[in-house]
Amino acid sequence: MHRPATAPIFLAPIMRQADPGEVLFLEGDPCEYVYELRHGIARGVNISVEGERQITAFFFAGDQIGLPIAEAYRFTAEAVTELCFVRYSRPCWIEVFIRSCCEQGRLLPSICAEQDPIFRRGIIVGRYGVLARICAFLISVIDRLPEKEGMRVFPLPRVDIAAYLALAPESVCRGFRQLREMGIIAMPQRDRLRLEDRQGLEAIASGAQI
Amino acid sequence: MHRPATAPIFLAPIMRQADPGEVLFLEGDPCEYVYELRHGIARGVNISVEGERQITAFFFAGDQIGLPIAEAYRFTAEAVTELCFVRYSRPCWIEVFIRSCCEQGRLLPSICAEQDPIFRRGIIVGRYGVLARICAFLISVIDRLPEKEGMRVFPLPRVDIAAYLALAPESVCRGFRQLREMGIIAMPQRDRLRLEDRQGLEAIASGAQI
DNA sequence: CGGGGTCTTGATTTCATTCAAAAATGGTGG
DNA sequence: CCACCATTTTTGAATGAAATCAAGACCCCG
Numbered sequence: 001m002h003r004p005a006t007a008p009i010f011l012a013p014i015m016r017q018a019d020p021g022e023v024l025f026l027e028g029d030p031c032e033y034v035y036e037l038r039h040g041i042a043r044g045v046n047i048s049v050e051g052e053r054q055i056t057a058f059f060f061a062g063d064q065i066g067l068p069i070a071e072a073y074r075f076t077a078e079a080v081t082e083l084c085f086v087r088y089s090r091p092c093w094i095e096v097f098i099r100s101c102c103e104q105g106r107l108l109p110s111i112c113a114e115q116d117p118i119f120r121r122g123i124i125v126g127r128y129g130v131l132a133r134i135c136a137f138l139i140s141v142i143d144r145l146p147e148k149e150g151m152r153v154f155p156l157p158r159v160d161i162a163a164y165l166a167l168a169p170e171s172v173c174r175g176f177r178q179l180r181e182m183g184i185i186a187m188p189q190r191d192r193l194r195l196e197d198r199q200g201l202e203a204i205a206s207g208a209q210i
Numbered sequence: 211m212h213r214p215a216t217a218p219i220f221l222a223p224i225m226r227q228a229d230p231g232e233v234l235f236l237e238g239d240p241c242e243y244v245y246e247l248r249h250g251i252a253r254g255v256n257i258s259v260e261g262e263r264q265i266t267a268f269f270f271a272g273d274q275i276g277l278p279i280a281e282a283y284r285f286t287a288e289a290v291t292e293l294c295f296v297r298y299s300r301p302c303w304i305e306v307f308i309r310s311c312c313e314q315g316r317l318l319p320s321i322c323a324e325q326d327p328i329f330r331r332g333i334i335v336g337r338y339g340v341l342a343r344i345c346a347f348l349i350s351v352i353d354r355l356p357e358k359e360g361m362r363v364f365p366l367p368r369v370d371i372a373a374y375l376a377l378a379p380e381s382v383c384r385g386f387r388q389l390r391e392m393g394i395i396a397m398p399q400r401d402r403l404r405l406e407d408r409q410g411l412e413a414i415a416s417g418a419q420i
Numbered sequence: 421c422g423g424g425g426t427c428t429t430g431a432t433t434t435c436a437t438t439c440a441a442a443a444a445t446g447g448t449g450g
Numbered sequence: 451c452c453a454c455c456a457t458t459t460t461t462g463a464a465t466g467a468a469a470t471c472a473a474g475a476c477c478c479c480g
Contacts, residue, residue, distance in 0.1 A: 046333055048333075048337075048417055049416035050416045050417035050418060051417075052338075052416075052417050054333060054336045056329070056333065056336075069321050069322050070326075074329060094311070097311075098312060101307075101308050102308060111279050111321065112279050112280045115279065115325050116280075116284075118325075118328070118329055118332060119266070119284060119328055119332075122328060122329075122331055122335060123256055123264060123266065125335050125336050125376070126266075126335050126376040127258075127262065127376070128262075129436095130436070158458075158459060158460090159458080159459095166335070166337070166338070167436080167437090168436070168437055168438075169458090169459080170437075170438080170459090170460080171436060171437070173459065173460055174436090174460085174461085177460080177461090189445095190444090190458085190459075206258045206259035206260045206262075207258055207259070207260035207261075208260060338437090340467085340468070367426075367427090368426075368428090369426080369427095377468080377469090378468070378469050379426090379428095380427090380428080380429085380468090380470080381467095381468060381469075383427065383428055383429080384428085384429085384468090387428080387429090400476090400477085
């Protein structure tokens with residue numbers, strides 16, 4: 001299991017659980033804890049005044065989320081699947097952070113690890129075309145999904161993928177079908193996925209015409 | 211090195227300049243310097259393999275960009291207008307960063323200040339509709355534009371706005387026209403802008419139907 | 421006073437959303 | 451184990467919005 005370089009420094013904390021849909025923390029709340037995912041998938045959610053819901057990132061086992069970079073959390077974090085996680089209090093996390101800054105002289109994978117998915121999502125959503133977005137999305141998640149009997153476990157609801165890609169759920173569905181018909185992916189069930197043609201996927205993701 | 215407590219955090223560095231279009235640093239290059247803008251506007255650019263160009267952020271006077279959060283810069287930085295800036299070497303910046311972490315116990319506006327615009331852009335681009343995106347964009351920049359004779363100086367090329375909003379330049383143009391006709395903004399010249407109806411702007415930005 | 425670039429406008433085409441409905445899935449209780 | 455229901459997913463057809471295509475206007479600079 002992937003784990004950030006800071007993890008071993010912490011004392012073993014209590015392992016906690018969350019059910020699908022459960023909220024870990026709310027956008028705007030003061031950053032009290034940093035959450036470290038051990039198992040399962042979480043989503044970062046932002047809701048506009050008018051109720052438009054965007055998923056700004058998906059997070060996986062090994063990710064730390066809710067870093068106290070600002071005073072308040074910048075997104076709401078919810079469990080997508082059953083979740084196992086631990087959490088560190090803000091002062092405790094900052095202490096470890098600073099120590100590891102001093103020792104290693106670099107600003108830590110941890111900050112990067114939370115910011116990067118958000119950054120990448122911006123670029124994915126900025127692409128033209130349903131297929132390009134879906135492919136770019138798949139590339140960014142496929143390697144972090146657990147494997148089972150030669151297939152990736154892909155438990156993300158279509159609605160969530162749509163909210164992440166800024167598309168209608170129907171468009172997501174049609175996109176997946178097209179990729180199946182093109183022989184780029186296999187999806188025998190909703191939540192099982194296998195990459196058949198990585199090159200093709202990458203080509204479409206980076207804007208190649210079909 | 212001994213320094214009185216009242217001393218400015220950084221020693222006064224050399225003031226540098228850049229012309230429109232000039233590159234400050236390139237995506238992928240190792241983070242050698244942090245750039246602090248003193249005057250003018252810069253853009254963060256990401257180019258896909260196929261040449262699709264996205265502007266992932268605009269930066270203004272007071273912003274620090276190119277923070278060494280990862281080993282390499284995650285975007286290319288270019289001057290949009292004439293630019294004045296200073297820069298700090300990576301080790302120097304990190305030293306100040308850590309000290310200020312320790313003293314204040316918080317992770318600094320500085321990181322936030324670079325990440326936030328990128329985060330916000332993701333949300334803007336994730337919105338449906340040309341007008342909603344343009345309005346959300348205007349809200350995020352209008353207060354950072356310098357004022358002149360009762361109008362904001364708005365020197366961003368339409369092409370850049372389009373690359374930022376993931377729209378065609380023509381759509382940006384039509385959007386601005388519509389906002390003008392609705393009496394929400396005034397744009398007597400390309401690079402002059404006045405907000406006539408902030409509430410209206412905010413309403414459209416957050417998804418209100420017209 | 422040109423001339424190259426950016427910007428704006430209009431007409432057309434393309435593509436994604438929407439609307440509507442059917443199929444699949446998962447969970448529950450008999 | 452099966453029938454039933456609620457929810458999610460998938461599919462098809464129609465609508466609508468933004469991209470594209472093609473000119474024309476404007477602006478800056480020499």
